Amino acid sequence: MTEDTGDMWVTVTPEASRRLLLAAVDSFAERGYHGTSTRHITAGAGMSAGALYVHYPTKADLLFQIALLVHDSVLRTLHEAVAAGTGPPQRVRALMYAFSAWHARHHRAARVIQNELGALGPEHAAQIADLRRRVREMILAEVGAGAASGDFDVADLPGAARALSSLAIDVCRWYRPEGPRTPDEIGAFYAHTAMRILGAG
Amino acid sequence: MTEDTGDMWVTVTPEASRRLLLAAVDSFAERGYHGTSTRHITAGAGMSAGALYVHYPTKADLLFQIALLVHDSVLRTLHEAVAAGTGPPQRVRALMYAFSAWHARHHRAARVIQNELGALGPEHAAQIADLRRRVREMILAEVGAGAASGDFDVADLPGAARALSSLAIDVCRWYRPEGPRTPDEIGAFYAHTAMRILGAG
DNA sequence: GTCTATAGCTGGATAGAC
């Protein structure tokens, strides 16, 4: 239950492209997309101003590549989490644990995709919106299975699914690495909290 | 329970200052602080570029004034909500209802203060951080009173208070006015959800 | 593939007429 999808960025090569991507995540998370200059990014990667454009055509493309990698990591994490569960309560517990812990572990990357996606152009935004819909539908399906089986007691199914998702996503807003709880502790607490929200004793 | 603090902006005079402030809230919410130009703001208020500086010394000051007014509105809304409650469950229900509904009703203003406060200078940021601490402490105190009285069953008091606050705040991220639920319906559902999270049957 | 230098544009803020 404490596993993750490994390093989200290992597939990015060459190493200079990855350094630029990581510097962009840090700066976008801290200053926002529009508050970040290409010089912030190249300086963060230890390069000079012009070096960015050898690896990425525009600053906007950098944001898009980040969004693709991040949503892919989330989807794989959630699929791995539910795969092990044998019944709805177990599966939803694992889902909530994994989703919450992911948002703590990757809070910088998560902040970027929660706050800065408005800077994407229309067709890039549509592509990312599709990935995000798949996350929502997965959570709704798992909660719905538990409602159908009688394991959960929910009067408002979409509302309850939204509450679980909201709780996990918002971890990236308030989480601080130096805070009192580890990502795993947050995952465990929110898995328990999810069962209460769903009326599963 | 459906009351609010009235119009958050009525105290802003003259009317031209208020128009600029409202245009700034809309643009900051949609494009972010750094993505918003002073020309966006003045155009949104139906004025020309230079007119802003008659009413506000800088663009940053506009953000600060918004943050002050918004946090004042939240604090007044929460105090009014708990004032009517006679016991911890009633008080926390009213608090959660009011806090959630406020974030739906004022989702644009709320997005600005959740996402754009990083653009404030150090002393302005410190002043706003103080107001935000008062909100957190109020929620913690109300939940703590219910734990102490035995009305709630919580193993992790700060964690549970954080979950309630997180759930209500995140409403401003996903809420859409054209969506299926009204602010009051969201408030009612989240007041009920809070009781489940707190183990108050 | 990285550097320096710079083109071309947009932004925040100011000046001065009305």
Add this chain to the structure above:
DNA sequence: GTCTATCCAGCTATAGAC
């Protein structure tokens, strides 16, 4: 108090040397 015109700093992206 609002307008138009403008200053100049900072931005994205490109050019050309190495």
